[in-house]
Each structure stands twice: as structure tokens, then as C-alpha cells.
Amino acid sequence: MFRKNYPLLTISSEIELPYNYSLGKYGGRLVTELKQNGRIVGIKCPKCDHVYVPPRRVCGRCFIEMDEFVEVSNRGILQSFTVVYFSFLDPETGKKRPVPYGYGRIKLDGADSEFLHFLEESDFKKLKIGVTVEAVYNENRVGSFKDIKYFKKVEDGDPS
Ligand SMILES: [Zn+2]
Secondary structure, three states: OOOOOOOOOOOOOOOOOOOOOOOHHHHHHHHHHHHHHOOEEEEEOOOOOOEEOOOOOEOOOOOOEOOEEEEEOOEEEEEEEEEEOOOOEOOOOOOEOOOOEEEEEEEEOOOOOOEEEEEOOOOHHHOOOOOEEEEEEOOOOOOOHHHEEEEEEOOOOOOO
């Protein structure tokens, strides 16, 4: 009796889903240092001395807990990068980030791991693997990874 074929219908709508999540001890320490002191901290393994940025609880090499936070430089070497041309929603703002923009993996001086962040957006021709980049902070920091506006190439930062 109800075996008629009905067309599949779709309804378009959007939902707003604001949420908060805990950064925990390690992420919280990083964003607190960014906000209050304009510096980047990592964490050092007591066994192998590997410094992770961002800090994490357990060394991925030794599988032991870490608790020694260490300051690393705001400068580092660009390891790889991409230029993003497809706009998508920023999970922190719910708005589309204007394109194009650069995004790269940076090995900060004093760190052994790589830190992902936005790259200076005005001249992508300046970007290449091996250049020195430096964190540029927002004037009004709020305790977020985005307290670093982006990393910008240091003049004369080309690899020799
Ligand atoms: Zn280790």
C-alpha cells in the first residue's frame, strides 16, 4: 500500500554550532605564553632531549611523559608550504578566510618538531623552502594560536 515511489527531496538549511574545547595543560601553556609574553614554548623530553612545538604530553619517540617547558625562538626555517586558493570556514571564527594565503611547516630555532601556521600573505614569490621566517603577533592578543598573525620572511633570510 505504501510502496509508491516518492521522489527524494532535500531541504537546505544552515545550523550554527558554537562550542568550546579545552586546550589542556600543554596547549593552554602555549597560548598563555603567546598572549602574555609574545613567545613560543615547547616541551623537552627528559630522555632524548627532543623539543616539541606545540607542546604535548608524551614523547612520541620514548613514550614517556614530559613536563619541562622550554622557550623556543620566534624565528625558524620554512620546511614546506602551500598557497591556499580555496576558501573554507575558519573553525575559530565561523567565517571564510580570504584567499589566497600561505600555510607552512616551520622548524623554529630550538625546536625539533615543526609548527604549522599561516605565512605572510602579500608576496608569495618570496616564499621558498629554507628561508628564515619570523612570527608576527597581533597587537591585541586573546590567548589563541591566532595571536600569531602569521610568519613573515626575514629580509636576507634566504638560505646561503
Ligand atoms: Zn623522548
